[in-house]
Amino acid sequence: MSEASRVPVAELIGVTREYRMGQNLVRALDDFSFTFGRGEYWAVMGSSGSGKSTLLNVLGCIDRPTGGDYKVDGISTARLADDELSEVRSRKLGFVFQSYNLIPQLNVLENIMVPLFYQDDPPEDGEERARKLAERVGLAKRLDHKPTELSGGQQQRVAIARALVNQPALILADEATGNLDSATALEILALFDELHAEGRTIVLVTHEPDVGERAQHVLRLKDGRIESVKRGQRNAAGAGA
Amino acid sequence: MKHSTLVRTVKLGISSLLLHKLRSLLTTLGVLFGTSSVIAMLAIGEGASEEAQEQIRQLGSRNVILRSIKPREDFATGGGQSVRVLSYGLTEEDLGRIAETFPGVARVVPVREIYEEVRFSDRMLNPRVMATLPVYRDVTGRVVSEGRFLTDQDEQGVANVCVLSYEASRYLFPVTSPIGEEIKIGADYYTVVGTTLDRVRQQSDLAGAGKSSSEVFIPLETGRKWYGNMQVKLRAGSREMEEVELHEIVVEVEDPANVELVANACREMLKRNHKQSDYEIVVPLELLMRAEETKRIFNIVLGSIASISLLVGGIGIMNVMLATVTERTREIGIRRALGAKRRHIVSQFLVECVVLSVGGGLLGVALGLATPLVVEHYAEMRTIITPTAPILAFLISSGVGVLFGIYPAWRAATMDPVDALRHE
Numbered sequence: 062m063s064e065a066s067r068v069p070v071a072e073l074i075g076v077t078r079e080y081r082m083g084q085n086l087v088r089a090l091d092d093f094s095f096t097f098g099r100g101e102y103w104a105v106m107g108s109s110g111s112g113k114s115t116l117l118n119v120l121g122c123i124d125r126p127t128g129g130d131y132k133v134d135g136i137s138t139a140r141l142a143d144d145e146l147s148e149v150r151s152r153k154l155g156f157v158f159q160s161y162n163l164i165p166q167l168n169v170l171e172n173i174m175v176p177l178f179y180q181d182d183p184p185e186d187g188e189e190r191a192r193k194l195a196e197r198v199g200l201a202k203r204l205d206h207k208p209t210e211l212s213g214g215q216q217q218r219v220a221i222a223r224a225l226v227n228q229p230a231l232i233l234a235d236e237a238t239g240n241l242d243s244a245t246a247l248e249i250l251a252l253f254d255e256l257h258a259e260g261r262t263i264v265l266v267t268h269e270p271d272v273g274e275r276a277q278h279v280l281r282l283k284d285g286r287i288e289s290v291k292r293g294q295r296n297a298a299g300a301g302a
Numbered sequence: 303m304k305h306s307t308l309v310r311t312v313k314l315g316i317s318s319l320l321l322h323k324l325r326s327l328l329t330t331l332g333v334l335f336g337t338s339s340v341i342a343m344l345a346i347g348e349g350a351s352e353e354a355q356e357q358i359r360q361l362g363s364r365n366v367i368l369r370s371i372k373p374r375e376d377f378a379t380g381g382g383q384s385v386r387v388l389s390y391g392l393t394e395e396d397l398g399r400i401a402e403t404f405p406g407v408a409r410v411v412p413v414r415e416i417y418e419e420v421r422f423s424d425r426m427l428n429p430r431v432m433a434t435l436p437v438y439r440d441v442t443g444r445v446v447s448e449g450r451f452l453t454d455q456d457e458q459g460v461a462n463v464c465v466l467s468y469e470a471s472r473y474l475f476p477v478t479s480p481i482g483e484e485i486k487i488g489a490d491y492y493t494v495v496g497t498t499l500d501r502v503r504q505q506s507d508l509a510g511a512g513k514s515s516s517e518v519f520i521p522l523e524t525g526r527k528w529y530g531n532m533q534v535k536l537r538a539g540s541r542e543m544e545e546v547e548l549h550e551i552v553v554e555v556e557d558p559a560n561v562e563l564v565a566n567a568c569r570e571m572l573k574r575n576h577k578q579s580d581y582e583i584v585v586p587l588e589l590l591m592r593a594e595e596t597k598r599i600f601n602i603v604l605g606s607i608a609s610i611s612l613l614v615g616g617i618g619i620m621n622v623m624l625a626t627v628t629e630r631t632r633e634i635g636i637r638r639a640l641g642a643k644r645r646h647i648v649s650q651f652l653v654e655c656v657v658l659s660v661g662g663g664l665l666g667v668a669l670g671l672a673t674p675l676v677v678e679h680y681a682e683m684r685t686i687i688t689p690t691a692p693i694l695a696f697l698i699s700s701g702v703g704v705l706f707g708i709y710p711a712w713r714a715a716t717m718d719p720v721d722a723l724r725h726e
Contacts, residue, residue: 151641179641
């Protein structure tokens with residue numbers, strides 16, 4: 062493992078996130094510094110209250126640190142305006158949620174295309190891209206179905222296709238298999254393995270050890286700090302290690 | 303690209319609204335009824351005022367009309383014990399004074415009414431039988447449809463001729479032409495020489511309340527000669543003797559600007575010469591001005607009602623949109639996480655409001671345009687739809703949607719994405 066050859070995709074520099082809970086000040090992230098490199102597949106683990114959700118929110122630019130800086134693909138986010146931060150989300154990030162979070166009134170194809178709608182300068186080939194991704198996740202024949210007409214596994218596939226449509230620098234998954242039965246969960250995890258093999262950067266938050274096992278590296282959190290970092294051997298393009 | 307974004311936002315808005323069809327429909331009802339009632343009420347109001355103004359105009363805006371009215375019983379000069387004779391009203395003297403001494407008066411026309419039945423073969427009618435001069439036609443703007451009106455020769459020759467109004471002639475002569483026929487007024491025969499067009503049906507008390515609009519004209523002298531001043535009026539169950547010289551004097555003023563002056567002069571003159579108030583003065587111009595004032599007030603009241611109903615409609619939309627925003631908090635969170643900027647969320651909800659209010663507005667315009675037609679058909683009222691009414695109502699209703707959508711949309715856009723995503 063050569064630290065020097067890593068290209069940083071998500072870089073946390075002394076990030077602190079404090080919440081005010083009544084009279085108490087809670088530090089969900091405490092002077093947190095860490096770098097996720099390109100092509101890496103990380104599982105973030107920890108007990109509840111360890112700060113992993115906050116970390117994911119900060120990584121996803123939907124929450125702002127109260128201190129420190131966070132760089133996505135080289136862009137420092139500390140001083141970005143709300144609109145600029147939204148643009149970063151729509152261009153650089155892909156989200157996969159535990160409860161799929163598809164938009165009920167849109168069909169499969171439209172759901173996949175949502176992140177493109179919100180880009181300042183949307184690509185011309187958006188629909189073509191969405192069709193290809195739907196095909197890739199095995200839903201080519203269900204393009205005009207509404208989310209309620211799909212099974213949980215299928216909905217999560219749509220969500221993954223949606224997370225890929227903007228060709229993001231970083232894919233964030235929050236308990237992506239939490240709502241699925243074990244067979245379907247394995248299918249979804251296999252899909253993540255494929256993405257990793259293609260060289261995508263993935264950060265997967267989970268509390269299930271066997272899901273964490275599947276990832277390349279594991280980051281453990283406790284009380285808003287890093288508890289342990291376990292680097293694995295497998296790597297995408299065979300580089301590193 | 304901009305265009306397709308708008309199209310997509312509108313389509314998305316419509317599909318979101320269609321998820322809750324009943325709710326969306328109920329929400330639009332407020333705007334729908336607001337808009338339609340504004341249009342319908344304006345149309346009916348406009349029609350009614352137009353009708354009133356036309357009636358007044360027919361009386362002649364340059365005219366001052368003096369009428370004899372029966373004074374209250376206690377002022378009446380009683381006759382003998384067995385037969386009561388009521389003596390009241392305008393006199394030939396009044397007529398002479400106005401005609402000779404008043405400046406600015408063009409023509410003065412006396413009218414005597416004769417309380418007699420009119421018969422032709424087995425048909426009988428109780429019209430307003432008026433003995434008057436030939437100029438009556440000019441001064442009051444009646445139009446001859448067939449034959450001729452009374453002439454000076456009729457007057458000088460004390461001829462037994464008459465002119466029927468359209469309604470009278472239609473009743474007495476349903477199929478044949480009345481010209482040249484002899485009808486009986488009271489006990490005497492008269493030759494019909496012409497017919498006039500009816501005026502608009504008089505609904506108000508402007509000209510003889512309760513009387514039919516059928517009229518029969520005979521020469522003034524003929525009336526004077528055959529019927530005298532003393533007339534027997536048959537009322538339900540009673541007999542009354544009345545002595546009236548003139549029932550009506552129509553004064554035509556040369557310059558419309560002087561109508562009020564002449565009216566005041568008449569008022570003064572009559573006050574001095576009549577011990578009892580057995581006359582009334584009708585000034586159509588004053589009525590016209592009063593009608594216009596009434597119309598203005600009516601429009602203000604209508605405008606207030608309209609704005610209140612649209613306000614209520616707008617509040618309805620706002621209420622539902624606030625509930626919708628809360629209900630769709632999670633969707634807002636998802637969209638924000640996927641890169642939606644605040645303005646995207648604002649436009650999404652604003653478009654839904656506008657679709658609701660424009661939809662309600664369009665349906666309201668349709669209903670508002672249809673209502674006057676129904677009213678016209680069933681209530682036989684005249685309605686006038688001015689082109690500005692539907693346009694204005696529509697613009698205001700759409701504006702209401704935007705206005706009352708701003709706050710819910712702003713609430714949606716300023717939600718914290720993390721909290722919104724956590725929302726169940």
